[in-house]
Amino acid sequence: MLRYTDSVGVPAIAVSGLTKRYKDKPVPALRDVSFQVEPGIVLGLVGPNGAGKTTLLGCLLGLLFPDEGKIEIFGGAPGTPGVNRLVGYVPERLSFDRWMTGQAFVAYHHALAGRARATQRSDVAEAFDRVGLEPSARRRRVATYSRGTLQRLALSQALVGKPRILFLDEPTSGVDPSGVLLVRRLLADLKTDGVTVLFNSHQLDQVERVSDRVLFLREGRLEDVPVSSADSPRTLSLRWLADVDAGTDNLGDAVAACDAEIIEEAATTARVRVPSDDAAARLVSALVAGGIRLVEAAPVEARLESLFRVSGASAGKGAA
Amino acid sequence: MNFDVCKATLRERFSNPIRSATLLGFALFPIPIALVDPRPNSSTSFFHPLLAVTLASGILGLEFSSGVLALVFTRPVSRRVYALSKWVAVTATAVILSIAQLLAVLLVLRVRYDFFEPEALGPRLVERVLVAAGTCAVLLLFSALGSGLSDLAVWGLASIAAQTLRTIGFVNRDDFWIRLGESLQFLLAPGWGMSSGASPEVSPLDLLAAAGITAAALGLALWVLERREITYAEVRV
Numbered sequence: 262m263l264r265y266t267d268s269v270g271v272p273a274i275a276v277s278g279l280t281k282r283y284k285d286k287p288v289p290a291l292r293d294v295s296f297q298v299e300p301g302i303v304l305g306l307v308g309p310n311g312a313g314k315t316t317l318l319g320c321l322l323g324l325l326f327p328d329e330g331k332i333e334i335f336g337g338a339p340g341t342p343g344v345n346r347l348v349g350y351v352p353e354r355l356s357f358d359r360w361m362t363g364q365a366f367v368a369y370h371h372a373l374a375g376r377a378r379a380t381q382r383s384d385v386a387e388a389f390d391r392v393g394l395e396p397s398a399r400r401r402r403v404a405t406y407s408r409g410t411l412q413r414l415a416l417s418q419a420l421v422g423k424p425r426i427l428f429l430d431e432p433t434s435g436v437d438p439s440g441v442l443l444v445r446r447l448l449a450d451l452k453t454d455g456v457t458v459l460f461n462s463h464q465l466d467q468v469e470r471v472s473d474r475v476l477f478l479r480e481g482r483l484e485d486v487p488v489s490s491a492d493s494p495r496t497l498s499l500r501w502l503a504d505v506d507a508g509t510d511n512l513g514d515a516v517a518a519c520d521a522e523i524i525e526e527a528a529t530t531a532r533v534r535v536p537s538d539d540a541a542a543r544l545v546s547a548l549v550a551g552g553i554r555l556v557e558a559a560p561v562e563a564r565l566e567s568l569f570r571v572s573g574a575s576a577g578k579g580a581a
Numbered sequence: 582m583n584f585d586v587c588k589a590t591l592r593e594r595f596s597n598p599i600r601s602a603t604l605l606g607f608a609l610f611p612i613p614i615a616l617v618d619p620r621p622n623s624s625t626s627f628f629h630p631l632l633a634v635t636l637a638s639g640i641l642g643l644e645f646s647s648g649v650l651a652l653v654f655t656r657p658v659s660r661r662v663y664a665l666s667k668w669v670a671v672t673a674t675a676v677i678l679s680i681a682q683l684l685a686v687l688l689v690l691r692v693r694y695d696f697f698e699p700e701a702l703g704p705r706l707v708e709r710v711l712v713a714a715g716t717c718a719v720l721l722l723f724s725a726l727g728s729g730l731s732d733l734a735v736w737g738l739a740s741i742a743a744q745t746l747r748t749i750g751f752v753n754r755d756d757f758w759i760r761l762g763e764s765l766q767f768l769l770a771p772g773w774g775m776s777s778g779a780s781p782e783v784s785p786l787d788l789l790a791a792a793g794i795t796a797a798a799l800g801l802a803l804w805v806l807e808r809r810e811i812t813y814a815e816v817r818v
Contacts, residue, residue, distance in 0.1 A: 322655050324811040342657035350655040356648035358589070360596035372585040373656035418652070428655075 271336040273426050273457035274298040274321065279330035281316055281481075290316040292481040294330070298459070298474075300425075303452050305472035306461040312478040314461045315353065318430055321459070322350060334426060346375055349424030353431040353461075355411040357418075359404035363394065366403055367417050374422030388421040391450075392443060412436045416447065427451060429460035433467055445471055496524065497541055499531045499548070500557040511551030519544040532561060583658055586666035591674060594636055607631045608682050615689040619696055629682060629709060630770040633675040633716035638733035640667050640717075641724040641806070651811045660806045668721050668799065675713035683709055704783045708775045711791040715771030718798040725805040739769055771795050 279294040290313045298304050306314050319325035320332060323340015337344040358366055367385045376384060389399055392413040398406070406414060412432065419427060433441045441464075448471045451458055462468050468475060477484040516523055516533055519540045525532040535541040545558050595601050607628050641664065644650045654660060683705055690696040723732030743765035750758030766773055772791035775783055 319810075319812065324651055324654060326808075326810060340654070342659055345655055345657040348655055350652065352648065352651055354648050357652070358593065358649055359647075360593055361589075369585060369589055370652075370656065373583075373653065373658055375657045422656070 271300075272297045272333075273300040273302070273335060274304075274459065275331075275333040275336075276321075277331050279317075279320060279332060280328050281313075281320060281325060282328050289328075289481050291320070291327075294478075294481070294483045296476060296483060296485065298457060300335075300457050301452065301455045302473045303448055303458045303471055304460070305468035305475040306459060306478065307463075307465060307468055307475060308478035313481040314478050315430060317478065318428055318459070318461060322348065322428060346422075347425040349419035349422055349427040351412075351415045351419045351427075351429045351432050353434060355408070355415050357403050357411070357414065359402065361403055362400055363389075363403060363406070363410075363414050363417075364399045366414065367421050370418040371421045376422060384421055384423075385417075388417040391420055391447065392416045409436050409440050412440050413443070416444075420447075424456060426457040426459070429458065429462075431462055432460060433462060433464055441467065494534060494536050495541070496561040497533050497535055497544070498557065498559050498561050499533060499555065501529055501548075502554040502556055503529050511553060512548065515544055515547035515551055518547060582669060583662050583666045586658065586663055587670040590640070590667045590670040594671065594674075600635060604632065604635045604678070607635060608678050611682060611686050612689055615686045616693060619690060619694040626774070629679045630712050630716050630773050632678050632682070633671070633713045633770070634720065634733065634736060636671040636675050636678075637668075637717040637720035637724075638736070639724060639730045640671060640721055640732075642728045642730060642732055645728040645811070654811055661803050664721060664725070664803055664806050665799075668717055668802075672714045672717045675717060676710050679709040679713050680706060704775065707783050707788070708772050711772030711775070711788070711795070712770050715791055715795040715798070716769070716773075718795045718802065719769055719771070722798045722802040722805070725802045725809065736769060739765065743769065767791070768794060 275297050277295045279291055280289055281291040282289045294313075294317065306317065308314050316325060320327050321334065321339055323338070323344070332339050334344045335347055358369070361369065364385065367388055368381055371381050371384055372378070389396075394410065394413045394417060398410055403411070403414065416432070419429075429444075432444045436444075445467065448458060448460070452471075452473075460468070460472075474485070512526070512531065513523070520536050521540055521544055522534045523531055524534055533544065535544060541558070545555065548555050548558075611628050641650070644653070653663060687696075687702075720732050720736060723735050726732075727735070743762045746758050746762030746765065748762075750756065750760075750762060763774065767790070771794040772787065775787045775791070
């Protein structure tokens, strides 16, 4: 059997000139999309509704067939058994075999993933433990699951095959904060394990927090967006306690000393534009040192969000 | 062949209470008929293809429309092996049920009317196997082309059309329409009626035709499935 993971220097994903058209749509869903992803990278995929994100995922998974171009996953063609042995997938719509119990469902996918039957019990238990699915829920039928439990089940089935590459389609859509935190923690763990992750999400702050790299899709075209740059400017929202002993006279001085700029100021709040993360840290220190009883210093928007707007593709504009 | 897929297919089929009840009804209904009608074919010939239809309907279509296939096809099981495993599972079950039904009816006829036709048993068993395999293959093909239970609708409508053609032929005493109706019915349930004559025997031509239709339907179903894109546009949640 070809062992794709042993191939040194082979990208996890290599896409060149990918074009995909649907018969009932005049405009291609994807147009000449090309990119490469190195193994072990967490790649975020963002873009407005109808931009082609799910189509791209479908092509990468071998569920949709490109009209032009070439895709390779660890050097193999998507959708083939050899490549699928390395793949885990969490679909956006969590529509599973509702008649099975959670335990039976994940065990079934363990078998489909070609894992050894001898390790099934321990692998399934490990997958459930990783996502924190309660033992009582494991024995219930999938039809009785809430959205949050379904999400945990989806993650379990994706992990049970020990994938080298994981595709997540809106993994935090419609789930509660604990579900969001779970995904964030899992992504960090997977990255440590060297698993390549491609995830599509509308939650830009999530994408920014966990991604090494972000691809931005708009009208079927791809843009590589730099993220997590500590040198990018951002706006901070500041809030402090009203205090007769400590005035806010030092605010202007501290802001000026950090090459920042006050955009808006009120009695106990301000919005300040800082040129970098380093400037933001210096500003907070200066404010505290200046006697301002700071209770909040938070980014007004994720960097990605601002890039999203700069690209002229706010969600409302692009909504399909 | 993938035995995990076979097992999951059968568990899914029998997890639906409506399907299970329908199957039980079709399996048992010929027995009370046999108690009042001594002719072996009159009590069973209508119901045994329906066992295969009940077992195989929606075999892929329901998974297209539920979105299950999108997940399964990202696993290292080829589409061909997946579909064949499902077909084997429902065909084997349909054969077992169909033969059990035949034996139960023959037992009732033997006890009640002292009817026993050992020379007809072989042809009847062959017909049961061919009809089960062929009908499941035809439904697999319809299911690969559509979604949900559209395969059942197509099979049902085509069966009604076949019966209508036969009726037109009988009313007008025109063999052409009768043969057309029977041919259509043979396409839908390959082998159906092979052993329904007064002295049942399996014609090699019928055997070849039934096996050929089954193989063609299976091959076409796999060809369609290999080329079918899986999109969420047809998924109903």
